[in-house]
Every structure is written in structure tokens, then in C-alpha cells.
Amino acid sequence: xxxxxxxxLGCVVAFGALNxxxxxxxxxxxxxxxxxxxxxxxxxxxxxxxFSNEAKEGLExxxxxxxxxxxxxxxxxxxxxxxxxxxxxxxxAKRCDLVxxxxxxxxxVLNTNAIYRSTSALVYKAGTGLDGVTELADxxxxxxxxxxxxxxxxxxxxxxxxxxxxxxxxxxxxxRRYDSPGEExxxxxxxxxxxxxxxxxxxxxxxxxxxxxxxxxxxxxKESGAGKIAFRITMGVRNGDDAWKRRLNEVxxxxxxxxxxxxxxxxxxxxxxxxxxxxxxxxxxxxxxxxDTPPKAEAAAPAAAPAAATP
Numbered sequence: 001x002x003x004x005x006x007x008x009l010g011c012v013v014a015f016g017a018l019n020x021x022x023x024x025x026x027x028x029x030x031x032x033x034x035x036x037x038x039x040x041x042x043x044x045x046x047x048x049x050x051f052s053n054e055a056k057e058g059l060e061x062x063x064x065x066x067x068x069x070x071x072x073x074x075x076x077x078x079x080x081x082x083x084x085x086x087x088x089x090x091x092x093a094k095r096c097d098l099v100x101x102x103x104x105x106x107x108x109v110l111n112t113n114a115i116y117r118s119t120s121a122l123v124y125k126a127g128t129g130l131d132g133v134t135e136l137a138d139x140x141x142x143x144x145x146x147x148x149x150x151x152x153x154x155x156x157x158x159x160x161x162x163x164x165x166x167x168x169x170x171x172x173x174x175x176r177r178y179d180s181p182g183e184e185x186x187x188x189x190x191x192x193x194x195x196x197x198x199x200x201x202x203x204x205x206x207x208x209x210x211x212x213x214x215x216x217x218x219x220x221x222k223e224s225g226a227g228k229i230a231f232r233i234t235m236g237v238r239n240g241d242d243a244w245k246r247r248l249n250e251v252x253x254x255x256x257x258x259x260x261x262x263x264x265x266x267x268x269x270x271x272x273x274x275x276x277x278x279x280x281x282x283x284x285x286x287x288x289x290x291x292d293t294p295p296k297a298e299a300a301a302p303a304a305a306p307a308a309a310t311p
Contacts (some may be wrong), residue, residue, distance in 0.1 A: 036097060040068040043098065044077050045080070045082040067255070071251065104232040107239075110236065112245055112252060115252055116271075117270070117271040119229055119271060120154035121205065121217050122136070122197075123189060136163065141163055145166050146163055146195065146196050148169055148170065150169045154198035159226070182203040198220070202266065206267060
């Protein structure tokens with residue numbers, strides 16, 4: 001899951017006086033420097049919708065506001081493109097303390113609990129002979145020109161379905177200030193340059209409803225046999241900041257309904273947090289503290305970039 005999913009799909013301000021809160025927190029502090037306790041300092045891409053932008057219009061901006069509200073801290077941003085050097089220039093440089101969207105299992109950061117789980121999606125224009133297609137094995141896709149993100153899990157499944165011979169590739173790692181592969185892909189579907197495409201669900205859903213005729217977005221819920229296609233997205237903190245991670249996990253558990261509402265408002269194909277199921281979540285879930293059954297843990301996934309979290 002490297003950026004584009006992106007899946008997933010990857011910004012030096014000295015610390016001032018740190019308000020560590022309680023003696024218990026100080027005693028539990030990791031070996032790494034304590035995070036800034038006066039602001040919620042978020043590392044983010046300045047031009048990476050639907051995830052983040054400098055106008056704070058992205059889903060990760062909205063989630064950052066939820067975290068800041070719960071911690072009673074103002075949100076402050078360090079902006080840097082989610083491409084090569086993102087973590088080194090932001091989190092590692094201690095210019096910020098939190099990346100909102102990062103693929104679970106990437107040991108470059110210390111992952112929090114997942115904030116959501118999603119999958120890739122098939123996108124096409126209604127009325128072009130593909131209405132009702134829900135999986136890549138559908139014979140109606142034979143002979144169609146498909147768009148794929150190079151090196152993505154969705155691309156693996158296009159290959160498995162025998163559709164790789166007539167495809168157009170879109171780059172995964174780009175500086176989104178200058179290139180927008182997801183937006184370009186949807187434009188090509190509308191113009192007829194390609195017939196359909198597979199992209200990381202959060203990106204596909206966002207751009208399919210903007211920039212022209214609304215496109216059909218079908219989450220890929222039936223695919224198997226070519227590796228993972230559904231991934232969990234977490235928050236990322238510096239390795240060693242264990243106390244900070246635990247505090248964020250408490251916030252995620254408490255504010256999951258609010259986080260879910262943001263994701264659903266953005267059209268994210270939201271999956272239940274259970275690796276044995278590809279069931280879609282259609283309304284905000286309860287807080288984790290009152291869920292009847294805790295979610296199943298997931299084994300470490302391959303390295304994934306943040307919202308750049310684009311599988």
C-alpha cells in the first residue's frame with residue numbers, strides 16, 4: 001500500500017516547554033521525546049484530497065479536529081507532500097507528532113489501532129454495458145480497457161482476472177501538488193479513454209462524484225486469491241512514543257462513531273473490522289467501549305503509505 005492506495009495507500013520546530021500533565025504520564029513516558037502537550041501537531045500533505053489539504057477540507061483534517069476536540073488541544077499542521085521523505089521530514093524531524101492516515105503493519109512508524117478498514121473499488125460510467133458488474137471475473141469486462149494504479153493490490157486482481165493486456169497505468173508515488181492520478185483516472189472514464197478502473201476505495205469514491213458526471217463505484221468485496229485487497233488504516237506516531245499511542249487509542253475507541261461519520265460522509269467504502277468478513281458498514285458504529293464483541297486483530301500488513309494511504 002504505497003501512496004497515490006495509496007493505499008496505502010510515503011514536514012524543524014524546537015519543542016517548547018512541555019506540559020506533561022500528570023506525574024503518572026511522566027513516569028510512563030517513552031524514551032523518545034515527549035510530544036508537544038500544548039498543540040495537536042499533525043503531519044499532513046498540503047494537496048492530497050480526499051485525505052488532506054491546506055484548506056483543511058479532507059477527511060483526515062476532519063478526523064484531526066475530532067482528536068483535537070477530545071484532547072482539548074488546538075490542531076496545528078506541518079505540511080509536506082506524502083511522497084519520498086515524508087516521514088523523515090515531518091515525524092522523524094519532530095516538527096509534528098501525528099500522521100492521521102498510515103497503513104497498518106508499516107514499522108516505519110508506531111501504529112495506533114485502526115481508524116478504518118477499506119478496500120479497492122471498480123469504477124465505471126453508467127449505461128456503458130457494465131451496469132451490475134460487481135467483480136472482476138464478470139465476462140462483461142473482457143476486452144474493456146481498464147485503468148490501474150501501478151503496483152497496487154487492485155492491479156494484482158486485474159492481472160488475476162486476465163484483464164492486464166488492455167490497461168492504462170497510473171502512477172502511485174506522486175507529488176499531489178502537481179499530479180492527481182485518481183482525478184485523472186476518473187476524467188479518463190468520463191471521456192471514454194478507458195472503460196473502467198480499479199482504485200483504492202476512498203480515492204475512487206471521492207473523485208467519482210466530482211469533476212463531472214457521477215460515476216458508479218463498486219467496492220470489490222468478492223475478490224480472492226491474489227493477496228490482500230482490504231487494508232486497515234491507522235494513525236502513526238514515532239517509534240518509542242508508546243504513551244502517546246495509548247492515549248490516541250483511547251480517543252479512537254471513544255470517538256469511533258464521529259470518525260465513522262466523517263468517513264461515510266466522504267463516501268469511503270467502510271468495512272467491518274473483521275478479517276473474515278467483507279461486510280460494509282453503512283452507519284456509524286458504537287464506541288469500542290460499548291461494542292458487544294471486540295474487533296479481531298490483523299496480522300501485520302505490507303508497508304503502506306498514508307493517504308497516501310492508497311492500496
